[in-house]
Amino acid sequence: MKKTIPFSPPLIGEEEIREVTDTLRSAWITTGPKTKKFEEEFRRFTGAPAALALSSATAGLHLALIAHGVRPGDEVITTPMTFCSGVHVIEHVGAKPVLADVEPDTLNINPVQIERILKSSSRRKKTKAIIAVHYGGHPCDMSALMKISRKYGIPVIEDAAHSIPAKYKGKLIGSLGNLTAFSFYATKNLTTAEGGMLTGPAKLIDKARIWSLHGMSRDSWNRYSGKGSWFYEVVVPGFKYNFTDIQAALGLVQLKKIWQFHKRRKAIIKKYNEAFSKNTGLQRPVERKGLESAWHLYPIRLNSNKLRIPRSQFIEEMKKKGIVTSVHFIPIHIHPYYRKKYGYKPQDYPVAYGEYQRLVSLPLAPCLTDSQITRVIQAVNEISREYIR
Numbered sequence: 001m002k003k004t005i006p007f008s009p010p011l012i013g014e015e016e017i018r019e020v021t022d023t024l025r026s027a028w029i030t031t032g033p034k035t036k037k038f039e040e041e042f043r044r045f046t047g048a049p050a051a052l053a054l055s056s057a058t059a060g061l062h063l064a065l066i067a068h069g070v071r072p073g074d075e076v077i078t079t080p081m082t083f084c085s086g087v088h089v090i091e092h093v094g095a096k097p098v099l100a101d102v103e104p105d106t107l108n109i110n111p112v113q114i115e116r117i118l119k120s121s122s123r124r125k126k127t128k129a130i131i132a133v134h135y136g137g138h139p140c141d142m143s144a145l146m147k148i149s150r151k152y153g154i155p156v157i158e159d160a161a162h163s164i165p166a167k168y169k170g171k172l173i174g175s176l177g178n179l180t181a182f183s184f185y186a187t188k189n190l191t192t193a194e195g196g197m198l199t200g201p202a203k204l205i206d207k208a209r210i211w212s213l214h215g216m217s218r219d220s221w222n223r224y225s226g227k228g229s230w231f232y233e234v235v236v237p238g239f240k241y242n243f244t245d246i247q248a249a250l251g252l253v254q255l256k257k258i259w260q261f262h263k264r265r266k267a268i269i270k271k272y273n274e275a276f277s278k279n280t281g282l283q284r285p286v287e288r289k290g291l292e293s294a295w296h297l298y299p300i301r302l303n304s305n306k307l308r309i310p311r312s313q314f315i316e317e318m319k320k321k322g323i324v325t326s327v328h329f330i331p332i333h334i335h336p337y338y339r340k341k342y343g344y345k346p347q348d349y350p351v352a353y354g355e356y357q358r359l360v361s362l363p364l365a366p367c368l369t370d371s372q373i374t375r376v377i378q379a380v381n382e383i384s385r386e387y388i389r
């Protein structure tokens with residue numbers, strides 16, 4: 001049996017290892033000079049006014065809600081087609097998630113569905129934020145979302161966990177919305193093993209920064225570096241969400257390579273798209289005109305009217321051929337916690353639920369070789385041929 005092809009392995013080079021070693025040999029290993037430098041370089045890269053490095057994207061989304069003043073009793077509109085932590089943070093601030101179904105082509109939150117929710121005056125009064133996920137790295141319809149934002153005075157928080165480097169009308173994601181959270185988790189397009197970044201207006205980022213480290217009025221680097229004083233004041237009951245210089249060492253090198261990584265992702269996407277163009281058993285992911293996806297994922301959708309194989313069996317067959325796939329995402333409203341708490345039924349969000357049942361994400365990472373990609377393509381096309389109606 002051939003070696004297993006992993007789903008999304010990280011690509012860490014000697015340069016990253018050298019930079020981490022350099023940090024370990026230095027006098028500072030937690031939030032310090034390299035974190036500051038990484039924040040500044042990431043800020044410049046996205047073109048955002050300010051940036052805050054954090055322990056995760058989840059922490060970023062949590063602090064974004066806090067910075068926008070979302071409180072118990074409020075409501076936050078978001079998508080069912082997301083990772084659970086993007087909805088957990090709404091629960092963490094004591095607010096209620098209100099789901100808006102997704103667009104059939106991009107699987108991003110559908111602005112028309114958001115408008116439908118906001119038609120109700122009680123909903124309109126309670127809604128204090130919208131969390132939009134750029135699914136798979138494909139930007140949401142930001143002009144429609146920002147129009148809703150202006151019309152109702154509701155901030156749009158972007159979950160950009162998949163979106164380095166995605167562009168909307170020529171601008172990088174991170175520079176558009178009211179606050180944007182990125183993830184540097186091990187499988188993401190840029191990794192620091194664990195980590196995240198929040199970008200946006202300086203005033204909101206300053207507020208999030210205080211909440212990110214115990215609610216202290218100045219950070220510990222300033223206190224201990226010799227520049228600051230021993231004195232600090234606790235102004236809010238904050239969290240422990242800071243980023244370390246060991247993570248920043250990885251991030252600084254990864255950021256330099258991001259366009260190279262992106263180029264490789266696009267080359268793989270081109271291979272997949274060409275190889276599946278005549279496969280009627282599946283639907284390929286789209287990229288709308290006027291924008292550029294970060295191509296974090298390559299989610300195919302099985303055409304059940306053409307294939308006699310359920311999605312779960314398709315995944316098993318791929319596994320038998322030594323290929324690891326995944327599903328993005330199990331919709332929020334069918335997870336027991338949310339289903340029980342809010343009484344959701346699968347058909348409440350028919351697009352998310354229907355598409356979920358036929359989604360399969362194929363392996364995608366810059367370090368996958370051409371021969372590995374060819375093996376994935378052959379496996380998908382072989383299974384499709386075997387089960388075509």
Ligand SMILES: *Cc1c(COP(=O)(O)O)cnc(C)c1O
Nearest residue numbers: 056057058083086161183184185
């Ligand atoms: C990975 C992911 C997250 C969480 O990122 P962390 O950095 O692990 O907190 C949030 N939302 C989406 C859509 C994700 O894919």
